[in-house]
Amino acid sequence: MATPSAAPADRRSNAATRRRQREREIIDATRQLFDERGVRDAQIEDIAKAVGINRAIVYRHFTGKEELFALTLVQYLDELRVKLYEVTADTASESPRAQLTALVTAFADYGLEHPAFVDNALALMRRRGPDLMAEVSESAMFRLGRSIGGCLALLTGAIEAGVEAGDFHVEKPYLLANLLYASGLGTLQLARVGLLVAEAAPGIPQVSNVTTDDVREHMVISALALVSGPRAIDALKDPESKQS
Incomplete structure (x- = not known):
């Protein structure tokens, strides 16, 4: 009793x-x-x-719509973290370059499969930090930060492993991981639009299609170029340096 x-x-x-x-x-x-x-x-x-x-x-x-949407994003991110963890485990014996390629590919595949994840993440990222924190409770922000951090930790770990092996040249791996996450979301939105815009002639726009495969490949190439450090950027500026 x-x-x-x-x-x-x-x-x-x-x-x-x-x-x-x-x-x-x-x-x-x-x-x-x-x-x-x-x-x-x-x-x-x-x-x-x-x-x-x-x-x-x-x-x-929930304190409001923003908090509800933030905690819904947590659900997506927790799913993404599981997939990234599985990729990390599967590629543990491979080179840092192969592991980073697999992680970026998994992130791209998840975003392409779940377009609402991309929309939700971008909607929150459009808000200024102080404004978002004023509308979302401290506990909800902690949960959101923990979920984003869990995903980025796996990406950061792969970058740090590459730096330690001498394959990557990155001063701030955690910063690059954040940049890859943010730019990746924007690139995935381009895949949803499916259109590229160029200038066929001065003042004359030309529209062409972009495929999800194009977007996925670009995300991987961009990530690998960024971890290669200044030497890769110099090679892009000076074609002759590619032969040195």
């Missing part, structure tokens, strides 16, 4: 469990709408309806 002092603790524990369960239901419904309709067309009313609650209850669990 529970003691009187234990009963309130049990009720608090049960209430916390129910709250976490409801939060997961709301995030799962948001994720489903993202995947079906895209981030832009996902409305709080539709999310609440999918869970079988009214929108006021959604705001009891």
Whole structure:
């Protein structure tokens, strides 16, 4: 038989469990709408309806739409981290160059398979840090940072391994990992648009198609060029240095 002092603790524990369960239901419904309709067309009313609650209850669990969307991004990122971890394990005995190629390819494949992930990530990245932190609770920002950091740690580790082996020339691996993540999202958006714009003649635009294979290959080549350091950049500036 529970003691009187234990009963309130049990009720608090049960209430916390129910709250976490409801939060997961709301995030799962948001994720489903993202995947079906895209981030832009996902409305709080539709999310609440999918869970079988009214929108006021959604705001009891999240500070607002930005926080809900940030925690939905966490779900995507946690999936991505698992895939990147598997790639890291599978390529552990290979060269740093091969491992980085595999990681960037896995990131590209995940983004191409889950366009709502790209939309969601880019939507949050368009916000200034202080503005986002003013709208999202500290605990939600911690969860988001932990999920992004988990993905970037695997990429940073591959870059650091290349530096240690003398294959890569990078002063700040963690900075490059962040840049690859941000630029990769933009490049994946180009794959969604599927169009390239050039100038056929002065003032005359020319539009052509770009394939997902083109985008994936560009992401890998760009990453490998960046880890090669100044010597690769110098070679691009001076073709004769490629022969030295």
